[in-house]
Amino acid sequence: MPELPEVETTLQAIKLFENKTLSSVKINNPNLRWLVDKSINKKISNKKIVSIFRRAKYLIIDLCDHYLIIHLGMSGTLRIMNRSDNYFKKHDHAEFIFKNKKLIYNDPRRFGSIHITDSYKDHFLINKLGPEPLSREFSGKYLYSVIKSSNTNIKNFIMNQKNVVGIGNIYASEILFKASIKPTRVAKSISMHECDLIAKYSKNILKRAIKVGGTTLKDFFSAEGAQGYFKIQLNVYDRADQKCKKCKGVIEKIIQNQRATYFCDACQN
């Protein structure tokens, strides 16, 4: 489901569990993308949460001597409930229970995962990730240095989490539209100036999306279930055959690496 802004929005909502003690963990269905460690409850129940943060699209919960890593996959959500609430939704696979509240992991497609580890930085999901798009490290200069040796198309390149994290299928199309770069271009043909544009608009678009509550998604809701979240204005994604907002062109939809790509053939070069 979520790209970086949606994960960031979820993070902000669940930060209220910082400095709280996790009473217990209940796994209703361990068959996620990876099997959930059977000893998870033993390892982290009655532990105090030191901090909660985000790396790429992963939420990381620091429990002092263990880290909980949560990925929402394509369809995962977290929601906060009162501990006494006893209604369930289909696909509520895990429950993190606190004194007064509980945090529920729901994921229909089960492409997400929950891991427990001693050292998150060494974890196989984390240790090969590229730079954060909103960090100083992610610049046109950095991009240009890694892009030169890549023969894949530029859209696939910026979605590859080894090159830069957090950019998913929606924002990849949006970023390339803003940068006026055709998504089918071979990565190594991208110029230094174009790398600057990609870096600039990645930051710009992701920041704006975070500001409005991080939702491009039809079924995305904040962990508090709060209303009033605005949809970010999409320029190309899901706008096939509609008018380009920049020029008089028409938005096209193509399939790249089995994913839908949207772009304007007239103003993206």
Place this chain on the structure above:
DNA sequence: CTGAGATCCTGTCTGC
């Protein structure tokens, strides 16, 4: 090593 395609899974929407 790289890059392309298949794959995991359920829900929703479209067209016949």
Place this chain on the structure above:
DNA sequence: TGCAGACAGGATCTCA
């Protein structure tokens, strides 16, 4: 309305 088929926000894996 029923049902088959396409498609969906991710990312790993398998194979050439």
